[in-house]
Amino acid sequence: MRRILKYLLKEKWLLIIGTMAMVFIILIDQVTPMLQKIIVDRGIINQEYAIIPSILLGFLIVTLLKAIFGYGKEFLYDYISAKVHYNIRTELFSHIQSFEFDYFDKTNTGELMSRIGEDIENIWQTISFGLRMFVENILYFSFSTVILFYLNWKLTVICLLILSPIGILAYKLENKLNDGYEEISDKTAEINTRAQENISGVRLVKAFSREKYEIERFFSLNKQYYKLNLEQAKTISKSFPVIEFLANITLIAMIIVGGYFVLIDEITIGTLVAFSGYIGNLIWPMRQIGWLMDVLSKNKASTMKINNIFDRFTKINSNSGKEINTIEGDIEFSNVSFKYDDELVLRNINLNIRAGSTVAIMGQTGSGKSTLLSLIGRYYDATAGDIKINGVDVKDINLNTLRKNMSVVQQDTFLFSDSVVNNLKFGKVDATVDDIISGANKSCALEFIEELQDGFNTEIGERGVGLSGGQKQRISIARAIIRNAPILILDDSTSALDMETEHQLLKNLNEIKKGKTTILVAHRISAVKNADLIVFMKNGEIVEKGTHNELIDKKKYYYNVYKEQFKDFNNLEVI
CATH class of the missing domain: 3.40.50.300 (P-loop containing nucleotide triphosphate hydrolases)
Known part of the structure; x- marks a missing residue:
């Protein structure tokens, strides 16, 4: 989480404004049950009908303020999460680009795709929804608990004692989910690797009629992934009935004990109505705790995987060393x-x-x-x-x-899924038209390029699919010639x-x-x-x-x- 906080702090002013809007909404929400108390005790029980229009106007103002500040809160948190998501993905990709060949020799492409894709998406979901809900739940719980003690401390203690096992359940749930999501993250990387290899090598698979074999291999991996997710679902689903049971028992206890307090005149009916509203603010965060643990556990597993990449530094430092003007x-x-x-x-x-x-x-x-x-x-x-x-x-x-x-033509010829001209300009982005034509001519590639459907603007497939081995080599040589190193x-x-x-x-x-x-x-x-x-x-x-x-x-x-x-x-x- 420390690295995520670093990205969040870059948007600290927006975060502060969004959080202030959130706090304001929560404080407004604390007013509603009090208005209910007043309208019941004074407007109905004491028959002070003159105050009812004022109370109804209060409800309308509270609703409008919640809508306005709610929009600001949602927009700011979504904007912050999108910005953090963008920054992490950009910096992760840049960091991966700094690694030496040795790292890529030992790391699967599918694994890196999982880190850049699913794992960063999990972090985005955590900031956009999880973090906001986590802060909201703490504030709702804290503010509501204080007011509940003010209304009647005895009834509050009874309700909190019934709800307290949910905290223990959440702690155990997080530990179980963390281990599971680490395995799911690893399995996702395996699936991505297998899919990437098979899609890239589909011609080889078809040439050897190995479609069924590869489908079975993918099915086996996908089944393992399914079982891991099923286990997570079972773990989560076991917690929800317990949480719902305790929440409902709390409401029943509040009605029974609160009703008794009304009968003995310890509290008013309006106080019981208000207490019901505040206990709802208390129970709602408890009901969300299973979902929150799920989101936070996903984030923890994904963050750990991403941190493993960020914490690794290239063995070959690109920034140190002398700047030499001319290399002969x-x-x-x-x-x-x-x-x-x-x-x-x-x-x-x-x-x-x-x-x-x-x-x-x-x-x-x-x-x-x-x-x-x-x-x-x-x-x-x-x-x-x-x-x-x-x-x-x-x-x-x-x-x-x-x-x-250096101009390099490697043994494993690689062309990007882009136009021919953009592949040729890869080594020298400011190459002129004369440079490109000259390079293509000297590499014996000009003739076949001009015969392509759109000439130099022809889009070629991934890794040069659609071109022969010799054509790909000649484009690679032309690219090196144009670089002119x-x-x-x-x-x-x-x-x-x-x-x-x-x-x-x-x-x-x-x-x-x-x-x-x-x-x-x-x-x-x-x-x-x-x-x-x-x-x-x-x-x-x-x-x-x-x-x-x-x-x-x-x-x-x-x-x-x-x-x-x-x-x-x-x-x-x-x-």
Whole structure:
């Protein structure tokens, strides 16, 4: 609740005004039973008929004031809750954006969607309804209790003794509900994850005819979710009959004992009527206590989940470090090693990449090529050794500055569900039309983009659905070209292209990468043979490096790949 209070305090003046309106309404409500007492004792019993019009006018004024201040209270509390809801969701999303790759490797998308969605909705409901009702109930109970003691302390004590078990019941109910809603929150995250994975991977599910299997898996999760909610419903439903029973017993006791006090002239009939109104103000909060405990328990579970995210800070700080005006692209790896979950992925990497040069990295799947590239932009931090750019350790460079000087095409091509042009401008929002057309042309994407239904304004589906693998790769490469950063990283970015398109694209890249430091991962000799330096990796180590001709002469790993890829050509020459 402390974090929610922090957001509430940002709107403290509106909260104070809304609360003052609430208090005023509650105070007005305390007048109504007193008016009833006067009209019964004086207007009817004592036959002072002249005061009846004044009392009725009093009722009308009270009703109008309640309506006016009630509107203000409802609007202000709804406005505050909406504002807090907006601020928490915005800050939570921003905080998640600050995390390093490692967090997303270990956290399901569905879980994060649950935190941003259902959990924040629970907080909104708590502020909009729960918090307001909680404060109202306390004030109603407090004011009414004071007046009840004033009217007749004996009758008040009897009523409070009957109602007191409800407080004990509420305490036990909260503890039971808290545990249940924590499980429900976790199960909601699981359901969201399963749904998100299946909807995103629906083509794979249908390709393997696994619809029934996936439906059964989802049904199993949904059934568990249903059972957890059913248990919560049973817990809540058990409390309501007890609360209703005690509330009704209180009313019966008030009528019996109060009637007896009237008979012995300890109180007047008007006092009993007023007492009935105030005891209603006392019983009403008690009847709401089950619902309040339900709302507050949901909020407690959701707040705990959200706090777990807010309390986690990125291991890679983006704000610290030097601001470097110009990054030329000299990159140096010195005895670099990297562990992922205690598994050594890279070991003792030593590599010098000169500014403006082209370095190609080859190796078997899982040899650490992509991981090596991820260390340059600090998507992960090396666990040993140093990585320097322009002679400065990357850990000492402001993270935003570092990444703004890099154009990256990742192995897992990702396009947003947006227009083609907005995807192209993602790396450079102020790109001109000439920049976009030039980038698309150099990536060999211009021709197929112009053939799309709406050209550059064509909306593409989630993750580029509707485009082929090669088309998605070419748009991603165009996006990197348009960014025009001094360091260009291509992580196996031409794997889905045919040989002819790849040849033309690499030819275009050779023209634009002059003065840029280019690092590319590829599996085809044709893509790497013209690089200034070729690095071959195996089991997280650099096992050989050199130019194409030097590595051919060594007749080791690179030579074996060359021989395998060109064996048909060599056989043709022999024939």
